[in-house]
Amino acid sequence: xxxxxxxxGASAAGAASSSKKPRASAAASYAESLRSKLRPDASILAxxxxxxxxxxxKSKAAEKSLADHDPSAxxxxxxxxxxxxxxxxxTSRINRLVLxxxxxxxxxxxxxxxxPSRASSNQVYLPDLDRIVxxxxxxxxxxxxxxxxRKATVTARVLSLVHAVLRxxxxxxxRDLFYTDVKLFGDQAQSDAVLDxxxxxxxxxxxxxxxxxxxxxxxxxxxxxxxxGDRIDCTRMGVGGKAIPPNIDRVSxxxxxxxxILLVEKDAAFMRLAEDRFYNRFPCIILTAKGQPDVxxxxxxxxxxxxxxxxxxxxxxxxxxxxxxxxxxxxxxxxMSYDSANLTTPDIKWLGVRPSDLDKYRVPQQCRLPMTDHDxxxxxxxxxxxxxxxxxGWVKELEMMLRTKQKAEIQALSSFGFQxxxxxxxxxxxxxxxxx
Amino acid sequence: xxxxxxxxGASAAGAASSSKKPRASAAASYAESLRSKLRPDASILAxxxxxxxxxxxKSKAAEKSLADHDPSAxxxxxxxxxxxxxxxxxTSRINRLVLxxxxxxxxxxxxxxxxPSRASSNQVYLPDLDRIVxxxxxxxxxxxxxxxxRKATVTARVLSLVHAVLRxxxxxxxRDLFYTDVKLFGDQAQSDAVLDxxxxxxxxxxxxxxxxxxxxxxxxxxxxxxxxGDRIDCTRMGVGGKAIPPNIDRVSxxxxxxxxILLVEKDAAFMRLAEDRFYNRFPCIILTAKGQPDVxxxxxxxxxxxxxxxxxxxxxxxxxxxxxxxxxxxxxxxxMSYDSANLTTPDIKWLGVRPSDLDKYRVPQQCRLPMTDHDxxxxxxxxxxxxxxxxxGWVKELEMMLRTKQKAEIQALSSFGFQxxxxxxxxxxxxxxxxx
Numbered sequence: 001x002x003x004x005x006x007x008x009g010a011s012a013a014g015a016a017s018s019s020k021k022p023r024a025s026a027a028a029s030y031a032e033s034l035r036s037k038l039r040p041d042a043s044i045l046a047x048x049x050x051x052x053x054x055x056x057x058k059s060k061a062a063e064k065s066l067a068d069h070d071p072s073a074x075x076x077x078x079x080x081x082x083x084x085x086x087x088x089x090x091t092s093r094i095n096r097l098v099l100x101x102x103x104x105x106x107x108x109x110x111x112x113x114x115x116p117s118r119a120s121s122n123q124v125y126l127p128d129l130d131r132i133v134x135x136x137x138x139x140x141x142x143x144x145x146x147x148x149x150r151k152a153t154v155t156a157r158v159l160s161l162v163h164a165v166l167r168x169x170x171x172x173x174x175r176d177l178f179y180t181d182v183k184l185f186g187d188q189a190q191s192d193a194v195l196d197x198x199x200x201x202x203x204x205x206x207x208x209x210x211x212x213x214x215x216x217x218x219x220x221x222x223x224x225x226x227x228x229g230d231r232i233d234c235t236r237m238g239v240g241g242k243a244i245p246p247n248i249d250r251v252s253x254x255x256x257x258x259x260x261i262l263l264v265e266k267d268a269a270f271m272r273l274a275e276d277r278f279y280n281r282f283p284c285i286i287l288t289a290k291g292q293p294d295v296x297x298x299x300x301x302x303x304x305x306x307x308x309x310x311x312x313x314x315x316x317x318x319x320x321x322x323x324x325x326x327x328x329x330x331x332x333x334x335x336m337s338y339d340s341a342n343l344t345t346p347d348i349k350w351l352g353v354r355p356s357d358l359d360k361y362r363v364p365q366q367c368r369l370p371m372t373d374h375d376x377x378x379x380x381x382x383x384x385x386x387x388x389x390x391x392x393g394w395v396k397e398l399e400m401m402l403r404t405k406q407k408a409e410i411q412a413l414s415s416f417g418f419q420x421x422x423x424x425x426x427x428x429x430x431x432x433x434x435x436x
Numbered sequence: 437x438x439x440x441x442x443x444x445g446a447s448a449a450g451a452a453s454s455s456k457k458p459r460a461s462a463a464a465s466y467a468e469s470l471r472s473k474l475r476p477d478a479s480i481l482a483x484x485x486x487x488x489x490x491x492x493x494k495s496k497a498a499e500k501s502l503a504d505h506d507p508s509a510x511x512x513x514x515x516x517x518x519x520x521x522x523x524x525x526x527t528s529r530i531n532r533l534v535l536x537x538x539x540x541x542x543x544x545x546x547x548x549x550x551x552p553s554r555a556s557s558n559q560v561y562l563p564d565l566d567r568i569v570x571x572x573x574x575x576x577x578x579x580x581x582x583x584x585x586r587k588a589t590v591t592a593r594v595l596s597l598v599h600a601v602l603r604x605x606x607x608x609x610x611r612d613l614f615y616t617d618v619k620l621f622g623d624q625a626q627s628d629a630v631l632d633x634x635x636x637x638x639x640x641x642x643x644x645x646x647x648x649x650x651x652x653x654x655x656x657x658x659x660x661x662x663x664x665g666d667r668i669d670c671t672r673m674g675v676g677g678k679a680i681p682p683n684i685d686r687v688s689x690x691x692x693x694x695x696x697i698l699l700v701e702k703d704a705a706f707m708r709l710a711e712d713r714f715y716n717r718f719p720c721i722i723l724t725a726k727g728q729p730d731v732x733x734x735x736x737x738x739x740x741x742x743x744x745x746x747x748x749x750x751x752x753x754x755x756x757x758x759x760x761x762x763x764x765x766x767x768x769x770x771x772m773s774y775d776s777a778n779l780t781t782p783d784i785k786w787l788g789v790r791p792s793d794l795d796k797y798r799v800p801q802q803c804r805l806p807m808t809d810h811d812x813x814x815x816x817x818x819x820x821x822x823x824x825x826x827x828x829g830w831v832k833e834l835e836m837m838l839r840t841k842q843k844a845e846i847q848a849l850s851s852f853g854f855q856x857x858x859x860x861x862x863x864x865x866x867x868x869x870x871x872x
Contacts, residue, residue: 165854171675171711172854173704179850182802214703214726216652218679227674228711238663239607240681243654245674246707267650268609271682275607275664290650366618414615418601418608 027362031416044431048259056309079133085204112142116200171247217244217297219287221279222258248299264288265316276422313351319407320378349435355401367412393436463798467852484695492745515569521640548578552636607683653680653733655723657715658694684735700724701752712858749787755843756814785871791837803848829872
C-alpha cells in the first residue's frame with residue numbers, strides 16, 4: 001500500500017472513531033499512538049526474511065529427525081505411521097492383500113484380514129515427533145467366523161470399491177462409497193469405520209484412497225499452485241479467495257515468494273486481510289478453515305509448510321476455543337490419529353490475539369467478554385495437554401486467561417477502527433516478532 | 437469428453453459394479469440400459485441452446501413487468517422495495533437524513549427517525565412479482581423520548597459507521613460493526629436489528645451498506661468475472677472451484693457462454709461435477725452453497741440470472757429439505773423479506789432428484805430412506821406454500837413424496853456407479869428436458 005493511501009486510511013480511521021465517547025477515547029488514542037511505533041515496511045520485511053530463512057533451515061533439520069524415525073527404515077519400530085501413497089502404490093498394496101487372500105482360499109485355509117487396532121489404548125503420542133501414532137496391535141478378521149464374517153465381507157467390498165475409484169482416477173466422498181452397496185453396509189457408520197480400517201491396513205492416508213472430505217477452507221495471497229492442472233494465482237483471487245481443493249493429490253506445482261503463512265481462525269478476519277490485500281504489503285499466504293479445521297484445509301496447510309518451509313503464524317480468538325483450533329492443526333484429533341502424520345503441522349506460532357494482548361493493546365473492557373464456566377473448564381483441560389505444556393509462553397498466556405477470566409475475539413480490534421487489524425496490530429506484531 | 441474416454445468410463449463403471457449381488461443386478465442393468473437412450477451430445481446441446489434463448493427472451497418480458505411495478509416510478513405504490521444502490525447514492529441518502537435531523541435540531545424540534553416496520557403484518561407477498569415486500573407502515577423514533585432515546589442514538593451511530601465504511605471503500609461484517617461501540621450497542625442483536633432498520637430507512641440492501649455476510653458458496657464452469665478487479669476464469673479453477681465473494685458489489689465483468697446454470701444442493705455432487713468437468717461437455721455454470729443458502733451465494737446467483745438471463749436448473753435431494761432450500765433461493769426467508777427483491781431468483785426449475793425419479797431410474801429400495809415424522813410435517817407445510825402451489829408439477833411430486841413416504845439423496849445415484857450422475861442421469865435429464 002502506498003504511503004499516501006496509508007495516511008488516507010489513518011485519517012479515515014480517526015474520523016470513524018471521532019464520535020467515540022470520552023470513556024473510550026483514552027484507549028482509542030493509545031491505540032492510535034501505536035501506529036507511530038511502526039517502522040518502515042522495508043525494515044519489517046527484513047526481519048521477516050531472516051525469519052523465513054531460519055524456518056527453512058530448521059525444517060530441514062526436522063525432516064532429518066523424521067527420517068530417523070521412519071518405521072519402514074527400522075523393522076523393529078513398534079508403531080504405524082500412515083503415509084500418503086501414490087495411486088500405483090495403493091493399487092499394488094490392494095493387489096497384494098487380495099492375492100494373499102486368494103492364495104489362502106486356494107490352499108483351503110479360507111481368508112482373514114489383519115486389521116490394526118484404532119483403540120485409544122493402541123495410540124501413543126511421540127514427543128520427539130510431536131504426533132499421535134498407532135502401535136502395532138492387530139486383530140484378525142477371518143471370513144470363516146460368525147463374529148467376523150460380515151465385517152470381512154465389508155472389508156473386501158471396500159477394498160474393491162477403492163480399487164475401482166483409483167483405477168478410474170476419480171475422487172469420491174464417504175457418502176458415495178456408502179451408497180454403492182447400502183444393503184451390505186447397512187449404515188454409513190459401518191462403511192466409514194471399515195474405510196478407516198482399510199486405510200490402516202494399507203498404511204495409506206484416506207486421501208491416498210481418493211476418498212475425500214468436503215472442503216470449507218479458502219486461501220489468498222502470495223501462492224501459485226495447480227488445482228487439477230489449472231494454474232491458480234492466489235494474488236488474483238479477489239476478496240473471495242480460492243476454495244481449497246478437497247483432493248490434495250490434485251494439487252501440484254506449489255510456488256510462493258511469501259515470507260510466512262498466516263493461519264486465520266475466522267472468515268471475517270480473512271475477508272479484512274483479503275480486501276486490504278495485506279499480502280501485498282507483507283508477502284504471505286493467508287488461509288482459513290472458517291472455524292473448526294476440516295481435513296482438506298489441514299492437508300493443504302501441511303503441504304504448504306512441507307514444500308515451502310515457511311513459518312506459520314496463527315491469528316485466533318483469545319479464548320480456549322482458539323487454542324483448541326490450533327491443537328487440531330498441530331496435533332490432530334483423536335479419531336484421525338492414525339492419519340496424524342499427514343494432517344498435522346506441529347510448528348505453529350501463536351501470533352495473537354493472546355490474553356496478554358488485551359492489556360498490551362488496551363482493548364476496551366466492554367470489548368472483552370467474561371469466560372463461561374465451560375470456557376474455564378476447557379481452558380483448564382488445555383493446560384494439561386502436551387502441546388501446551390511444551391511451550392512455556394503458551395502456559396503463561398493460558399494461565400493469564402484463566403486468572404483474568406476474560407476472553408476476546410479478533411474482531412474486538414475493530415473498536416479502534418475497522419482496519420486497525422491490518423494497518424497497526426499485525427504490522428506491529430510482525431515488526432516486534434511478537435509470537436510464541 | 438471424447439467418445440473413447442466415455443466408453444472407457446462406461447466399462448470401468450461396469451467393472452465397479454461387477455461384484456453386485458443378484459438382488460441389485462436388475463436395477464443396475466436397467467440403469468446401464470438408460471445409457472443407450474442418450475443421443476449424441478450435439479443433439480442435447482441443440483436442445484439446450486433453444487432453451488437458453490427462450491429463457492433470455494422470457495427474462496426480458498419479466499424485466500418489463502418488474503419495471504411496471506417499480507415503486508419509484510409510481511408515487512402511489514404502497515410498498516417498499518429495498519434495492520441495490522451504489523456508494524454515492526447511499527452516502528447522499530445518509531447525508532440527506534442527517535441534514536434533515538440537523539435542521540430539525542437547529543429549529544428547536546429535536547430529531548426523529550422514521551423507521552419502516554419490519555413486522556410480519558407489514559410484509560406482503562406479491563404474486564405477480566413472486567416476492568415478499570414491505571408495506572409503508574413506519575414508526576417514529578424520536579430522540580426526545582425516554583422510550584426511544586437509546587434506539588435513536590444507536591441508529592445515528594450506525595448511520596455514521598456505515599458512512600465511514602462507505603467513504604473508506606471497504607466492507608465489514610455485522611460483528612465488526614458491533615465491536616466498534618460495544619458499550620453503546622450492548623449486544624450484537626441490537627446493532628444487527630438497527631442495521632436492518634437503516635437498510636429499510638435508506639431503501640438500500642445490506643450489501644449496498646457494505647456490511648457483508650460470510651461466504652460459503654463455490655462456483656465452477658463456463659463463467660468469467662472480476663472479483664475486486666481480478667479476472668477469474670471459472671473453467672480454470674480445478675476441482676475446488678472459486679469461493680463466491682462476500683461482497684457482490686466488487687463483482688463485475690460477468691461473461692459466459694453457458695447454456696444454463698446448475699444449482700447444486702451439496703458439496704459432494706458439486707465435487708463430482710467439477711472433477712468430471714461436466715461444464716465442458718454441457719456448457720454450464722455450476723454453483724453450490726453447501727446446504728442452506730447464504731446471502732452471498734443468493735446474491736451471486738441472482739446477479740448471474742439477471743445479467744446472463746440463463747435458465748436455472750436445480751439438483752437437490754429428494755426430500756422436503758431440498759425443496760426448502762429451493763424456496764430460500766426463490767422466495768427468500770422471512771427475516772430478510774425487505775431485501776427479498778435483491779436476494780431472490782424466482783424462476784428456478786426443479787431438475788432432480790424428484791420423487792418420481794426414484795421409480796423412473798429404479799433407485800434400489802435400500803438406497804431410499806423412510807421419511808421421519810418431522811419430514812412429513814415439513815412436506816405438508818410446503819404443500820401450503822405459494823411457491824409450490826403455483827406449480828402443478830411440484831404439487832404432484834410433493835404429493836407423491838408424502839404418499840410413498842420415501843426420500844433419497846442425490847448420492848443414491850452412486851449405487852449405479854460413482855459417475856452415473858454426470859454420465860447418464862444429468863445428460864438424460866437435459867436431453868429429455870425433464871425439469872418442472
